[in-house]
Amino acid sequence: MEIQQFPPFTITPRHFHPIPNSTHHPVLVSPLKQQRNLLKLSPLFCSSSSSHSHPVVQDPILQQGNEPFGKSRDTHYKNSRKKRVFFLDVNPICYKGSIPSLQSFAHWISLFFSQVSLTDPVIAVIDGERGNEYRRQLLPSYKASRRKYWHQLQGAVKSPRSTIERSHRLILDVLQNCNVPVVKIESHEADDVIATLVEQVIQRGHRVVVASPDKDFKQLISDDVQIVMPVPEFNRWSFYTLKHYVAQYNCDPRSDLSLRCMLGDEVDGVPGIQHVVPGFGRKTALKLLKKHGTLENLLNAASVRSVGRQYAQDALIKYADYLRRNYEVLSLKRDVGIHIEEQWLNERDARNDSLVLSNFVTSLKDSRNLNSQNRSHSIG
16 A cells, blocks of 8 residues: 555556567567465475575476476486476466555565576566456356455555556566566456467477466466466465376366366356256266366267266256356467567576665565655644
């Protein structure tokens, strides 16, 4: 709330430059710019290193004994030599719980640069305006709780638009000054932009790490795609790999999307089949997907023959459209109108990181102190 004291700020075109090869949607790019128990694996947090002033998060591909599930040592060695490209999902780290927080962004981006990405290429992606509109048309409850919170915030905060624009500008400045390109595409969520670019990076022979707490990205996990997620209770980023996924769910990650379509996603407001068929739970869903592979294969099979107990059979036939709608809502799109730029894949110049982040944190503290003084004067 401290940034309310700043005058209104409007983002202008000078803060961005357009991507020439984007044909369908306007693209803005900054100039430079309970799981632990389920896994039963050692969390891949930070370890001390004499060659670094800060602890560095272990990359499981580079760790002996942590090669991806089912991989030979030769393939493990081949993957370890591939360039590593990070995609940073910016929006989630700008919140502390459900509250927008620049302090949260400062904290997690500092740890990310100093302990995770180092000088590897980083591409930051933020949600475009009306990015989830088409999903809400399919399912009105999609992220409805987030819309409710936004309306509450509008009612509680004076000049919310100027506050948000100011925060947006500060975040863009930090990323730009740390030499991170920032991509925002109108009418598209960051998840879909990242999924599209991930495939393009892999086609270039690189491997990808998606930095995000969003479980939607589990549907991308493969030998060449990992997730690194912030874990607040440990104050660390932690890698989540193909090996972790198999240990947690005991199924192929290609079934992840189908599993979530059946079980739903309460956080995103997507109801699972258990809401209409209470006896149809995780155990049943996993058993059916392990046999049939994907939701579509399962639904097609159920339409012509028995695939399980009668209650499951009846549910799959009666609620086939319900499940296909969930699939449409939860699946990440890979056809966003954007193409990777070669300069985004260059090693990141990290020499300014300490100064940029230090100045940012100092400015937040100064702003907070100013707000405290203003409140004291108004009370007095």
